[in-house]
Amino acid sequence: MNDSHRPDAPQPSRRLFLGMAATVPLALSGALTLGAGTARAATGAPYVMGYFTESPNGLGANYGLHVAVSTDGLEWMPLNQNNPVVTPTEGTGGLRDPYFLRKQDGTFVVMATDLMATDFTQTNQYIHIWDSVDLRSFDNYRRLKLHDNDSYSWAPEAFWDAGRSEYAIIFSSVDSSGHSVIMVSYTTDFVTATTAVTFFDPGYAVIDGDLALDVDGVNYLYFKNSSTAKLVGAKSTSLDPGSFTVFSTAVNHGATEAPILAKSQTDDTWYLWGDSYTVNGVFYAWETSDLSLGTWTALDQKIYTQPLNSKHATIQPISQTEYDNLVTAWSTPTWNRLKSYNYPGRYWRHSSFVGRIDPYPFDPYTDSQWTIVPGLADSSGVSFQSVSYPTRYLRHSNFQLKLDVNDSTTQFAQDATFYKTAGLADSTWTSFRSYNYPTRYIRHSAFVLRIDPISTTTDQSDATFSVWY
Template sequence: MSAVPHLSRRRFLGAAATVPLATTGALALGAGTAHAADSAYVMGYFTESNTMLEANYGLHLAVSTDGLQWTPLNQNAPVVTPTLGAQGLRDPFIMRKQNGAFVVLATDLNGTDWTYDSVYIHVWDSTDLRTFTGYRLLKLHDMTDTHSWAPEAYWDASRGQYGILYSSVNSSGHNVIMVSYTTDFVTTSDPQVFFDPGYDVIDGDLAVDVNGVNYLYFKKNQTLAGARSTSLTPGSFTEFGTAAAHGGTEAPTLVKSLTTGTWYLWGDTYTPNGVFYAWQSSDLAAGTWTAVNQRLYTQPLNSKHCTIETITSAEYTNLVAKWGAPAWNRIKSYNYPARYVRHSNYVGRIDEYPFDPYTDSQWKLVPGLADSAGVSFQSVNYPTRYLRHYSYNLRLDVNDGTSAFAGDATFYRTAGLADSSWSSFRSYNNPTRYIRHSNYVLRIDPISTSTEQQDATFSVGY
C-alpha cells in the first residue's frame, strides 16, 4: 500500500449479546437492523503468519457466544474466495442490512503487493453466511493511482442510504477516509472526503448516534485515535481523546457490550504476524481507554483484519452445522496469556503467539492412551507423536505402543488450579504431579504455591 506500507482493517465485537443493539442507543458501524434475538457473533477475516505459511486471502469465518473466545469454522480454511480483480481479498467486512440479509465487502488485493491500486471492492450477498450469491466488483471512484482499502458500511438514516467508508490518497498525496453512498451495493454515488485531518489516516470505524454523537476511530501514526461529530456529514468530524496503542497498532473497531455499558476498542499489529489487542471504557465520550487482560479473549488462529456482526442463536448453530468446528485445539497459558503450548525440536514448551510453524501449537485432545477417562495430546503435524513426560520433562515422542508410554502420555483434566473456569492436567502415573511450565518449558511437578498453580493452569480453545 503505497503511501502507508502497512495499512489494514478489521472489526471485532467484545461481549455477549442478549439485548438488541437498538436498545443501547448506539449502532456500531455496519449494524443494520438490530435483532432482538441476536445472542452470538460471527467474525470474518483473512489469514497470515510470521513466514506467510498460513497466508490465505479468502473469506474466513469464526463464531462466538461471548465475542471474546472464537471458534474458527471450516478448519480455519476460507468459505469463499474472490475470482475477480486481484483474485484475493483483505479487510473483509460483514454487515446485516436493513432487510435482515447480509452483505460482505472486502479490499480487492491478493497478498501484500501495495503497488496494486484498485478502484473496486469485492461484494457478496448472503441470507445466512452459509451461501454467498451475487458476487461482483463494486466501483467506488474514478481516481487514478490510488486504492480503495478497508471498506466498511453503515446506514445513514438521514440520507436513506448506506455509506461505504474506505481509504484512498487525495490530491495532497496523503491517505484520507472517503465515503461513497449506495442503496443496493451495485452502484455508488460520486465519492466525497469523509475525514481529512491533514495527515495520513486509514481504517475509519464508526459508532453511530451514541447519545446524539457519532464517533470515528482511525489509524494515526500507528495508534488508534478518535474523532466525533453530531452529524454524519462528510468533513464534520474533529479529533478528541487519547489515542490507544500496543506497539504499532491499526484497524480500530468500536463496539458497545450488549449486556453492560462497557465499550471495547479493538486493534491489531500491522505486521503479517498480527496480534489483536483490546481496550475498554465505561464512557465513550471520555475518549480514554484501559487495556483488557489477554486472558479474556483469544483471536482465531492467524486471523487478520477482522469484521464482526451479531447473529441469532439459530444462525450460530446453522453456521457450525454447515462449516464445522475445528478438529484441533490450542492451549493458552494462564499467567502468560500471550503464550501457547507447542512443541519445538520435540520439546514441550509455551511460546509467544504468533510463530511458525503455527501447526506446532495445534493439538488433538484424544481419549487417554492409558485411561479413556483421561486425555492424551496428539500432535496435529506429527500425528504419530504425543506429549509425554520423561524424567518429568514433557517431550513429543512417537507412540511405541507400550503401557509405559501410554501412562506417560495420559493426563486427567481437572478444574484449573488458579482459576476453576480454566483447566489443569494431572499426570496419570504420577498423580501428585501436574503439567506446568518452568522457564517456558513444560514438565510435571507437585504443585503447592500460587505461582505454581498459575504455571499449571491453561485454557483449551482455538
C-alpha cells in the first residue's frame, strides 16, 4: 500500500530465519546469469517471497502474485521473469500485500488484499484466498469476508493460535475508534471467519502488523505509526487481543511501512525490513543483536537485493526441495541487474543511450536490465545486451560506455567485449576488464560508466559491482 495516496495504509509481515549462501563457479553458455561476484548456490536454508509490483511512474505496476526465492534471505531472485504466477478473478481483479502462511498440515494458504492500482478510498470487507500445496499451484480460489464495517481489509497476515486451536487473521481496518487499528478474525478453514475484534490499538492510527512469535516467551508485533510514518514495536507474553504494549524506538528511512521481522539462522541477528511508500518499489532494512532491546541499526544496502519493483512482500522459509521445485517450475531470469559497490543504492542503466549508475528505483525500469551474453569478440568474455533495445549493446567510445546498435564490425565487437574478474575492491563481487584496452576496467566516474586504468582504492571501488537480478 502507499500512504501518500490514502489515509491509512497496510503492509504485510512475515517471520523468517536467515542463513548465508555459498557461491559456485560460473559456466558461460548462451545468456548468462551471474550472481554477486559468482552465481549463488542454495545452502539448505532457502526462502520464498511473495509480492506485487509498482515503479515510480507506474510502468512496472502489476497487481498479480509474484514469487521470488533466496538462499540467504537477503539476495532475492525473481521467478517467472518477474511476471505474476496467479491473478485474482473476482473483486477488483487485482491484489496487494500478499501473505504466505504454512498451515499446520505443511501446506500453504495464500492471502492478499483485494485492491489494485492506487484507489485507497474504496471499502472492502473481503480478502483474496488460495490454497497451495507447494506454491507452484494455486487452488480453491475464493474471497473471505472478515468484517461488516464500512471500511477496508488491508494487509492480511495469519498465525496459528495454539491456545484457541484456530488460525488468527490480523489485518488493518477501522474500528469504532474511527482510526486505523490492527483487527483479528479467527478461522479453522479460511472459508469462514469469526466477527472481527480489535487486536491492537495504541490510541492512534496504525497499520501493517507483523508478528514474531514466542521469542524467549515474548511475542513481538511491529507496525507502522501512520501519523509519523515510522516502524514501531509492541510486545506481549500472550496473543490475546489488547495485550500488546509499545516498547521500541521508532525507525524509518523516509516514510516507511510494511515491517517484516526476520531472524538469522546462523547467529542472534534480527532484521527488520520496511517498505517505502513515497517511492514505489524500494525496501530498506535494519538489524539488531537482541530483539528485546527494541533498537535498530541500518543495514548496508550492499548485502541485500530485493526483487525488481517489489512491493509489500511476504517472506517464509521453505525446504530445499521446495526451492528447487519452484525454480524448476518458474525458471530463473534471462536478464541481470548490476549494483554499484560504493553506491549500492545505484544500478547500471542506460539513459539517452549513455551508460551510467542511477538510484534505484526508476522508470523505464527495463533500462536497468541486461542480457549478459558471451563476448562478441571472445566468447570467454561477456557483452551487455539491452533488454529494452535488444539490437543495442554497451560499448566504449572515447572510453565512455554507450548503448549502440551492433553494426557487426570487428571494432564494435571488440569495444563491446569485457572479461569478468574478481571484484577489485571485494573479490566476492565482480569487475570487468576491457577486451581491447586490457589495462582498463569498467568503472563509474560522476555516475557515468567508462573504462579507465585502475590505480587507487577509490578507482577499485568505482570498478566493482554486484551482478544479480
